[in-house]
């Protein structure tokens with residue numbers, strides 16, 4: 001396998017599948033199967049999942065109703081719901097998992113303890129990190145970068161619904177060209193959108209490569225671990 005330890009970032013919105021909100025069971029099952037396929041090959045897998053399918057956060061125009069900080073905490077709780085769903089789906093497939101939350105909820109999950117997370121990974125358990133960074137004003141992409149650095153992941157695998165990074169938005173521009181690899185500096189120079197700047201800068205400064213790929217295509221995850229050219233690799 002190309003990488004020993006990976007941090008998989010999943011989008012909450014992608015979990016909706018064709019639904020308007022909530023969790024699509026078929027999509028959840030597909031994700032769990034794909035994750036199992038790399039765990040079975042001995043890859044150590046940590047996961048951060050967003051919460052947008054349940055709560056999308058508070059836009060500027062809504063702040064007179066729900067306070068921004070309050071909204072961010074609501075979003076963090078939404079990620080715990082998704083994490084619990086994914087944990088269950090994996091366990092139904094006999095994949096050992098541990099859920100750790102950045103906000104203590106001891107009845108439902110362990111608190112985030114880095115050394116314990118690493119121990120779980122070494123024992124072959126999938127570790128899901130819930131509640132983002134535990135702080136408002138940070139995205140789940142930033143949580144993914146932070147946790148990847150903390151657990152010394154070899155790569156961040158950012159699952160999206162597009163198959164990589166393009167020089168223009170492929171959903172709007174038919175002539176958009178996909179990059180196989182791109183450097184961190186090129187991403188800044190060309191203004192390519194991969195993650196928010198906080199998340200991206202953390203990866204750059206700590207030398208964590210990122211692979212952006214289509215998580216909705218079954219088999220992609222295993223193909224990446226087998227070293228095939230899938231998605232776009234961002235590296236130094």
Ligand code: GTP
Pocket residue numbers: 098099105106107108109110111119123
């Ligand atoms: P090792 O024994 O070190 O291999 O790891 P372990 O995770 O099996 O040990 P532990 O006895 O700590 O955990 C047993 C189970 O309890 C696991 O499913 C943990 O996820 C769960 N667990 C541990 N701490 C907490 C907690 O604070 N809250 C909740 N809800 N579950 C916990």
